[in-house]
Amino acid sequence: MIKKMVVCAAIVSVILCASCGKKSPEYLEVEVYPIADYWATMDLSETLFPTKEACEELAEKYLQDAAKLLHMEGWWMDINPDATKLELDIQIGSSAQSFTFAPAVKAGEDSVSGGILLSSKIAGKGSKDAALAHELTHLIGFMSGNSFSMSLTEGLCDYVQTEIGHYPYGVLDIQEINAYMLQIDFQDENIRAKEEAVIEKVGVAETGYPYGQGTEMSFWYTMSHSFVRYLIDEFGIDKVKALILEGEDEASYEEILGKPYEELKEAWMEELLTMEVTITEQDILDSMKQ
Numbered sequence: 001m002i003k004k005m006v007v008c009a010a011i012v013s014v015i016l017c018a019s020c021g022k023k024s025p026e027y028l029e030v031e032v033y034p035i036a037d038y039w040a041t042m043d044l045s046e047t048l049f050p051t052k053e054a055c056e057e058l059a060e061k062y063l064q065d066a067a068k069l070l071h072m073e074g075w076w077m078d079i080n081p082d083a084t085k086l087e088l089d090i091q092i093g094s095s096a097q098s099f100t101f102a103p104a105v106k107a108g109e110d111s112v113s114g115g116i117l118l119s120s121k122i123a124g125k126g127s128k129d130a131a132l133a134h135e136l137t138h139l140i141g142f143m144s145g146n147s148f149s150m151s152l153t154e155g156l157c158d159y160v161q162t163e164i165g166h167y168p169y170g171v172l173d174i175q176e177i178n179a180y181m182l183q184i185d186f187q188d189e190n191i192r193a194k195e196e197a198v199i200e201k202v203g204v205a206e207t208g209y210p211y212g213q214g215t216e217m218s219f220w221y222t223m224s225h226s227f228v229r230y231l232i233d234e235f236g237i238d239k240v241k242a243l244i245l246e247g248e249d250e251a252s253y254e255e256i257l258g259k260p261y262e263e264l265k266e267a268w269m270e271e272l273l274t275m276e277v278t279i280t281e282q283d284i285l286d287s288m289k290q
């Protein structure tokens with residue numbers, strides 16, 4: 001597997017160099033352009049970006065790691081093949097969630113630009129990087145208009161966040177945590193009915209958000225991530241990426257992955273509900289203190 005990835009990366013870099021006629025950098029340098037000096041006015045000491053420089057370094061590292069994980073080395077080639085840097089408009093605000101307000105576009109001769117708002121409410125607490133890895137995934141090509149399914153898009157961004165960004169549960173496996181939570185919740189008929197209604201919305205052809213703020217939305221994110229993770233484990237990142245970016249509706253699951261949507265949803269639920277869970281609530285609480 002590792003060998004295969006190395007070969008793919010080598011082929012990509014050869015193609016990149018051939019297409020623009022000159023040597024392209026392997027990764028973009030990141031320059032952060034905040035509209036205010038947040039580091040002077042806010043206490044960001046508990047975050048993974050306590051200084052502007054640390055923010056630049058973190059964004060640069062996440063972009064490299066996300067490109068590797070998603071097999072998207074040279075992700076900027078269609079936007080600006082001459083780019084050597086990303087000018088990142090970072091805003092830090094008190095909204096409930098972080099979000100990407102500007103996808104990557106060509107800026108100058110040798111640059112692309114994009115914009116992210118990081119939520120100071122979640123920074124430093126459950127998410128020490130305010131989901132920066134999640135937002136950078138949107139920025140490099142997974143915006144709301146890029147897929148038939150918002151659930152798959154958000155699920156993929158959460159997948160990347162969990163793999164390369166700050167992950168609050170230490171060594172615990174996220175899918176086992178999901179299984180643990182669901183197995184307990186489903187013992188209560190009322191909770192089960194509510195959660196099954198949200199699960200109906202996971203992976204569907206729907207380009208908007210089905211919920212506003214609140215527990216339903218956060219459960220929809222968790223389950224969308226869990227479903228995308230299941231698909232990646234089963235079919236690999238390339239096929240899942242193709243489904244997200246090239247799929248048109250729920251029939252695309254069968255066309256691209258070879259199995260119908262309903263069958264995949266059932267198999268995913270079956271996996272979570274029958275998983276032998278060894279972690280306890282105390283394990284989860286302890287992992288979050290570390």
Ligand SMILES: [Zn+2]
Nearest residue numbers: 134138154157
């Ligand atoms: Zn998102």
